[in-house]
Amino acid sequence: MKKKRTKPKAEIIPDSKNKINIWLVEDNISYRKTLTGLINRSPGLYCPQAFATCEETILMLQTEPFPNVILLDIGLPGMSGIEGIEKFKEITPNTHVLILTVYDDNDKVFNAICAGASGYLLKDSSPEKIVSSIEEVLAGGAPMNMQIARKVLKMFSRFTPKKKDYGLTEREKEILQFLLTGLTKQQIAEKLFISFHTVNTHLKNIYNKLHVNTRSGAISKVFRENII
Amino acid sequence: MKKKRTKPKAEIIPDSKNKINIWLVEDNISYRKTLTGLINRSPGLYCPQAFATCEETILMLQTEPFPNVILLDIGLPGMSGIEGIEKFKEITPNTHVLILTVYDDNDKVFNAICAGASGYLLKDSSPEKIVSSIEEVLAGGAPMNMQIARKVLKMFSRFTPKKKDYGLTEREKEILQFLLTGLTKQQIAEKLFISFHTVNTHLKNIYNKLHVNTRSGAISKVFRENII
DNA sequence: CACAAAATACCACGTTCGTGCGATTGTTAA
DNA sequence: TTAACAATCGCACGAACGTGGTATTTTGTG
Secondary structure, eight states, X not given: OOOOOOOOOSSOOOOOTTOEEEEEEOSOHHHXXXXXXXXXXXXXXXXXXXXXXXXXXXXHHHHSOOOSEEEEOXXXXXXXXXXXXXXXXXXXXXXXXXXXXXXOOHHHHHHHHHHTOSEEEETTSOHHHHHHHHXXXXXXXXXXXXXXXXXXXXXXXXXXXXXXXXXXXXXXXXXXXXXXXXXXXXXXXXXXXXXXXXXXXXXXXXXXXXXXXXXXHHHHHHHHTTOX | OOOOOOOOOSSOOOOOTTOEEEXXXXXXXXXHHHHHHHHHHSTTXXXXXXXXXXXXXXXXXXXXXXXXXXXXXXXXXXXXXXXHHHHHHHHOTXXXXXXXXXXXXXXXXXXXXXXXXXXXXXXXXXXXXXXXXXXXXHTTOOOBOHHHHHHHHHHHHTTOOOOOOOOOOHHHHHHHHHHXXXXXXXXXHHHHTSOXXXXXXXXXXXXXXXXXXXXXXXXXXXXXXXXX
């Protein structure tokens, strides 16, 4: 629920008409001013709000119209930027959150993206890069510094479906699927229109192939090793 | 094991000294020629080999020195580009594979990256973008078209640890961990130096909290929803 | 302190599981 | 035509599970 309201401000703020509305969350005062200036000097961009903490930002989201983009630092006093993303996204899911930080460790990058960040920039980015990234975000992109992009791809490939092959047949995989849902042998038999005994046999074979001897072991193996 | 060998060729090939060695895998003849030309006209780049299939490429990898970058199409006759990536990476893990294709569906992108692609370009990319992307790959980046980058981030956020809270206590989580390994109630009891009956009680409570009534259901829920 | 929540413990009963056998049919590759 | 494999079906039995109770002790918080 956006509330449109003209708010008197001491500073000179650019005309908001047809401009991209950008909020800034950055605790370093001088960098914040630099960025605000940079954005407001860019045609088409408009930065009416700048905060030092996520908490303040969240408060303002209660009363002000939602921004198109939030430019967010991660190393903030109080609530971290990562937590901030989640909160922002709960309040206004359509607002893009663009991370601008000094941190480039896997953990921060991973968590930020999982939390819903639309892009991830490092603070050594040039002013031009920052401005173009804001535009890119709105054009449906996901701007990242190249080292970040590489990290992201590497993280991704760690999710590789390794798919060790235990030589399961199609029927066995099918039955395994039903195991995962917590069905009993009898229930599986009914689902597949076969005898209880047949399911029993399949289960025996599955256990043999997976080198387990309980449902629990089988199910855990399926999830941990991305079988099926 | 790289074998350096000067190979007589009918075509005029640029000097390989200090140039980035790029191989091209693309089944469309005219596009292949266009790209080869583009690369060889770029200072610092050098494309001595171009193939129509992964199979040919793999053969050549047996005898020729490994390239720095392989520019790879996905929609190929015979072995698909996705499979190709895996094979290439097995043979020469340090060679970067840069995808250049028309396909932008989640599945292809996901699989390509999981297989180890260093970048993902669409065929509507400008020649300049292609050349700069090759350079970016070698500079440690991961060039992607902006729509691809967005897709990648979105896929990532699907891995979000949602962590629904079912109000499990620490002890209950502990017992849940042992469930995953396939232990019986008695075995869990021994591990924790408590009575079999206590484990039984905990299990009852866990099932209640997770709204399941079998070990299988509990285990599946744990994996699917990232509990614990 | 008081009260709630968590952890502990016990029992009984019917259900389901895992595993030891054996067996028939159909398909597929050698 | 064999041989191998997959899928089907059957039985029996001890072990483990899930669920209904009840009850005591420990821990933590207002």
